[in-house]
Amino acid sequence: MLQALLWDVDGTLAETERDGHRVAFNRAFEALGLPWRWDAQEYGDLLRVTGGLERITAYMATRADAPAAPAQRAALARELHRLKNQHYGAMAAAGAIALRPGVSDLIEAAHRAGWRQAIATTTSRANVQSLLRHHFGASWQCRFDAVVCGEDVAAKKPAPEVYLRVLDALGLAPAAALAIEDSPAGVAAAHGAGVPVLVTRSAYFGADGFDAAAAVGPGLHTCRLWRPAPVDAPARDGPLRLQDLIAWHAAAVAA
Ligand code: XBP
Ligand code: MG
Secondary structure (H helix, E strand, C coil), X not given: CCCEEEECCECCCECHHHHHHHHHHHHHXXXXXXXXXXXXXXXXXHCCCCCHHHHHHHHHCCCCCCCCCHHHHXXXXXXXXXXXXXXXXXXXXXXXXXXXXXXXXXXXXXXXXXXXXXXEXXXXXXXXXXXXXXXXXXXXHHHCCEEECHXXXXXXXXXXXXXXXXXXXXXXXXXXXXXXXXXXXXXHHHHHCCCCEEEECCCCCCCCCCCCCCEEECXXXXXXXXXXXXXXXXXXXXXXXXXXHHHHHHHHHHC
């Protein structure tokens, strides 16, 4: 039986990658006088590396104008990541990063129904806090029974550790939960932990296959264009309902 929703953050709750982290990285480059700039398309390729610190470190390995000495390069990566998170926090706090349509309603519906909910993300805790405090207020943590972030794990997604830690915190078996993700790395992480997963397609992963997912669709705000389709979807319009999630989860667990 479905007892908990496990939410990914970046790409799932909001288009944080394109509209938040990317922009904030560019501001950090500018602040340090670096000529590097990431446009939306290049950033999509860079997302193959999960974790902001890991991403900038991997990027520097491709740049002739990055510091050659490993210690200097690592220090620059840390400083850029710190500055990036500072800019990201300011943007999130100012409301510059909107939640994706349907996200808030589904979180509230699950909360009212007494479902347990958790955050399972590879982003830094400070970033999660700034985004959710802005959208759900100072008491945002009341909606989530566990919040596991990038700092809490030794191996980020696609490793399953973040999901295993959330399950442990909730005291639940994997089959009692449903993950909501947007990326191949996120789906692999949930799948690796044995958690059925729903994919809400985001800006950067619109064309990926997601064979391991219980259902794949364009967003939580609509019951249209989901595969498989919600049971009575042809006869209705509007957002996904908790019943749709229950049905997909049951089918995934039975498969
Ligand atoms: C996605 C990530 C994150 C962000 C950047 O996380 O890989 O690393 O791109 O955040 P998820 P940080 O989809 O699991 O939420 O710079 O804080 O790592
Ligand atoms: Mg994501």
